[in-house]
Amino acid sequence: MTTPKEAVLAVWAGLQERAIVAAMVDKRMTEDEVISELKDGMTIGIGGWGSRRKPMSLVRAILRSDLKDLTVVAYGGPDIGLLCAAGKLRRAVYGFVSLDSIPLEPHFRQARQSGAIEFTELDEGAFYLGLLAASHRVPFYPTRAGLGSDMLIMNPELRTVTSPYDDGEELVAIPAFKLDAALIHMNRADAAGNGQFLGPDLYFDDLFAMAADKTYLSTEKIVPTENLLDEGPVHTLRIQRIFTDGVVEAPQGAHFTECPPDYGRDEAFQREYAATARDPEAWEAFRSTYLDASSHADYLKALEARS
Amino acid sequence: MSTQDEATIDEICVVACAEAFRGDGEILCNPIGPVPFVGGRLARATFEPDLVYTDTVSVLPANNFPVGVPDAPKVVESWVPYRTVFDIVWSGKRHVMMGASQIDQWGNQNIAAIGDFRQPKAQLLGLRGAPGNLVNHTTSYWMPNHSTRSFVASVDVVSGPGYDRMRELGAPSNRYHEVRRVVSNLGVFDFQTDDNRMRIASVHPGVTVEQVVEATAFELAGTDDVAETRLPTDEELHLIREVLDPTGARKAEFR
Numbered sequence: 001m002t003t004p005k006e007a008v009l010a011v012w013a014g015l016q017e018r019a020i021v022a023a024m025v026d027k028r029m030t031e032d033e034v035i036s037e038l039k040d041g042m043t044i045g046i047g048g049w050g051s052r053r054k055p056m057s058l059v060r061a062i063l064r065s066d067l068k069d070l071t072v073v074a075y076g077g078p079d080i081g082l083l084c085a086a087g088k089l090r091r092a093v094y095g096f097v098s099l100d101s102i103p104l105e106p107h108f109r110q111a112r113q114s115g116a117i118e119f120t121e122l123d124e125g126a127f128y129l130g131l132l133a134a135s136h137r138v139p140f141y142p143t144r145a146g147l148g149s150d151m152l153i154m155n156p157e158l159r160t161v162t163s164p165y166d167d168g169e170e171l172v173a174i175p176a177f178k179l180d181a182a183l184i185h186m187n188r189a190d191a192a193g194n195g196q197f198l199g200p201d202l203y204f205d206d207l208f209a210m211a212a213d214k215t216y217l218s219t220e221k222i223v224p225t226e227n228l229l230d231e232g233p234v235h236t237l238r239i240q241r242i243f244t245d246g247v248v249e250a251p252q253g254a255h256f257t258e259c260p261p262d263y264g265r266d267e268a269f270q271r272e273y274a275a276t277a278r279d280p281e282a283w284e285a286f287r288s289t290y291l292d293a294s295s296h297a298d299y300l301k302a303l304e305a306r307s
Numbered sequence: 308m309s310t311q312d313e314a315t316i317d318e319i320c321v322v323a324c325a326e327a328f329r330g331d332g333e334i335l336c337n338p339i340g341p342v343p344f345v346g347g348r349l350a351r352a353t354f355e356p357d358l359v360y361t362d363t364v365s366v367l368p369a370n371n372f373p374v375g376v377p378d379a380p381k382v383v384e385s386w387v388p389y390r391t392v393f394d395i396v397w398s399g400k401r402h403v404m405m406g407a408s409q410i411d412q413w414g415n416q417n418i419a420a421i422g423d424f425r426q427p428k429a430q431l432l433g434l435r436g437a438p439g440n441l442v443n444h445t446t447s448y449w450m451p452n453h454s455t456r457s458f459v460a461s462v463d464v465v466s467g468p469g470y471d472r473m474r475e476l477g478a479p480s481n482r483y484h485e486v487r488r489v490v491s492n493l494g495v496f497d498f499q500t501d502d503n504r505m506r507i508a509s510v511h512p513g514v515t516v517e518q519v520v521e522a523t524a525f526e527l528a529g530t531d532d533v534a535e536t537r538l539p540t541d542e543e544l545h546l547i548r549e550v551l552d553p554t555g556a557r558k559a560e561f562r
Contacts, residue, residue: 145439
């Protein structure tokens with residue numbers, strides 16, 4: 001004889017089980033499958049910030065593909081630097097490009113100084129509004145940032161708007177960054193594309209995901225949906241699967257950028273990377289050892305073989 | 308026990324940076340770079356106790372959190388991921404002290420590029436947050452290499468607009484603009500003149516006005532009766548050396 005309470009619990013358990021099964025849309029793919037969905041000339045957003053939690057295994061997959069003439073939109077770090085060095089970029093859209101512990105990104109600098117790439121350089125807060133506008137499907141967001149500085153001279157396509165209210169203030173209209181695709185890296189995700197950050201800052205990855213037609217998420221580890229709260233509280237679940245189209249499991253997928261709490265930045269490797277900008281031979285060696293690796297698994301093997 | 312006579316140039320500059328935040332009250336004190344970091348924390352530890360400051364990653368420490376010792380005990384009072392920092396910028400409750408590769412007599416700052424921005428001789432950081440900072444809240448600058456290459460007649464790119472640009476822009480867009488102070492390795496400068504031109508506020512002990520004038524490519528106001536930058540107090544020296552910067556991170560900018 002079951003008590004009423006036991007009966008309710010039994011029904012609840014059944015519902016929970018069915019709910020889990022129903023939620024399991026499986027979006028798992030490989031890096032190369034993601035890249036095969038991208039096309040020449042696309043505008044691609046890349047999450048993270050500087051040399052922090054960048055989807056590097058996906059960036060390397062672009063490097064070894066035939067893709068070209070890309071526009072990349074990012075709080076730039078070695079993602080932009082590597083794409084510049086490999087000649088993949090037509091244009092970079094950024095507020096800064098930095099390796100953090102090495103303030104200036106050397107490959108990006110070379111590309112700018114040789115005129116190899118077109119560029120859209122914005123205030124880094126204004127950049128956030130471009131992502132936000134695209135996420136919200138409005139043409140622009142207004143801001144005071146840029147008035148008086150050279151931002152409007154460097155970007156003659158930018159327009160100002162006048163407040164329709166009594167104040168009549170003139171503001172800069174930051175246009176929506178329409179992204180064909182976005183690449184982001186999360187500490188954890190489920191196979192359906194719910195992403196979790198466990199580090200100190202989400203950066204703007206949720207906005208990249210919302211701003212893009214297609215979002216591909218790489219993650220340190222794919223976990224069952226029911227385990228997503230094992231390692232972090234509910235407010236770390238900031239990427240919803242309605243905004244993701246592919247999930248790539250890539251342990252150390254952000255290497256050599258930092259991905260706390262899973263790992264810090266590989267500073268020695270970053271120094272080695274930065275030094276390749278001064279020396280074409282070093283770049284070729286770096287490229288053949290690490291960038292030509294045919295998969296993320298092979299990259300990890302090359303890392304292990306480092307003395 | 309240390310005495311004021313033994314204060315070194317890095318410590319004098321730290322105190323000069325701290326002084327830039329005097330009177331700011333309960334806002335986000337956001338210096339960038341080792342000497343300004345120590346300066347901001349010194350202001351908070353002494354005469355501006357209501358300031359909040361970041362650990363440069365994502366939280367606001369409520370204790371005297373040292374520079375250059377990331378594992379030091381930290382009492383966290385709030386969380387400020389980058390998105391929140393931008394929100395605070397636009398709210399106005401912030402005073403940033405940035406670096407400047409170039410600055411001119413109106414306080415126009417360049418951290419973006421040297422040469423023509425279309426194909427620069429040297430690409431630097433990019434505009435970063437300078438355009439938004441200047442039109443939203445108080446800004447100061449820290450420049451450890453005072454020379455005619457950094458204090459220039461005309462900057463190559465205006466990242467952070469100065470007073471001439473703001474005059475051109477007019478009201479109401481200019482209402483939150485203030486370039487409070489420029490601290491260099493030679494002296495302290497402000498814009499307290501009738502037309503907001505850069506003025507010598509003080510020269511550091513041992514530095515002459517002639518030295519400053521020679522190292523500056525534009526005409527400075529206030530070259531008569533120049534004051535001397537004040538020395539750190541014994542309490543300040545103790546805080547700088549033992550508490551806020553025990554590893555001497557501030558000294559790296561003077562080598």
